[in-house]
Amino acid sequence: GAVVSQHPSWVICKSGTSVKIECRSLDFQATTMFWYRQFPKQSLMLMATSNEGSKATYEQGVEKDKFLINHASLTLSTLTVTSAHPEDSSFYICSATGLAGESGEQYFGPGTRLTVT
């Protein structure tokens, strides 16, 4: 149990275009989903936290108008990178919590590698 999927697993896009990444909890209802970004050889950087049906909470320094997050249901959250630039190239990972009675551990999706050319 506790499987989180992401789609796509990798994407290449041109500078100035937008890319949508989906994060799904397959066998549980995720009350909270998290979006992370990870540059090579660096640690995870939390971008935002989203709860189903409410606006996402963005970390300091993360542009909410550039990284649009939608958490429309208890099993789906999307991250849209708008007007992507080469510096947005990174590994984007989502995670989810929500299983009752557990420690609040986050279950991670497999990640999406974004390359902006």
Next chain:
Amino acid sequence: GQNIDQPTEMTATEGAIVQINCTYQTSGFNGLFWYQQHAGEAPTFLSYNVLDGLEEKGRFSSFLSRSKGYSYLLLKELQMKDSASYLCAVKDSNYQLIWGAGTKLIIKP
């Protein structure tokens, strides 16, 4: 400010034992997690400690001392597949996870 410290890199030999330390200074404490992350992959959960003491799970054990703000992950009978980064993360008083930069563990035959 909030801070998690881990060694950047460690090297160990196949079959041996290695201990990865983590010290933390956070606003409140609601548990400490260890995750394993292979290169190019997402992290996977290894252990969770909220009370002082040792939690053992197969070849992996995790220890916590809240008074010292200290934890370690102990890996026994090392295998080549254990080569990965090991991330320490602390849940603070707001239940937000604060992540360490990770320790890259290199296993040599």
